[in-house]
Amino acid sequence: MPKVVFDYAKCSGSNDCVESCPVDILKLSENGKWCTAVDKEVENKEAVEKFHQEVENKEHGEANLKIEFSMPNCIQCRVCEAACPEEAITIEED
Numbered sequence: 023m024p025k026v027v028f029d030y031a032k033c034s035g036s037n038d039c040v041e042s043c044p045v046d047i048l049k050l051s052e053n054g055k056w057c058t059a060v061d062k063e064v065e066n067k068e069a070v071e072k073f074h075q076e077v078e079n080k081e082h083g084e085a086n087l088k089i090e091f092s093m094p095n096c097i098q099c100r101v102c103e104a105a106c107p108e109e110a111i112t113i114e115e116d
């Protein structure tokens with residue numbers, strides 16, 4: 023299953039990956055600062071929880087953490103990787 027990996031040390035919340043994803047499985051966090059996964063599509067809820075606990079309330083520059091989200095609906099087109107201006111998102115096959 024494809025894994026979408028966010029590097030929160032690099033993510034600037036630019037929203038480019040969200041806008042580029044053809045299957046709409048990425049989103050910005052509630053506070054608009056970080057990119058994350060659409061919860062209902064994510065297999066590993068632990069990653070969502072970790073995101074909420076460890077990243078969501080931090081400011082840019084404070085989060086030094088990579089989190090993997092397993093996404094069954096990711097078609098591995100890698101458009102998000104190409105769109106990201108910070109090289110903060112990568113796609114990995116499990």
Ligand code: SF4
Pocket residue numbers: 026042043044045046047048095096097098099100101102103113
């Ligand atoms: S690889 Fe494609 S389908 Fe998967 S998250 Fe990125 S843009 Fe969306």
Ligand code: SF4
Pocket residue numbers: 028032033034035036037038039040056057105106107108109110111
């Ligand atoms: S495109 Fe990159 S920098 Fe922008 S929100 Fe997505 S992961 Fe973060």
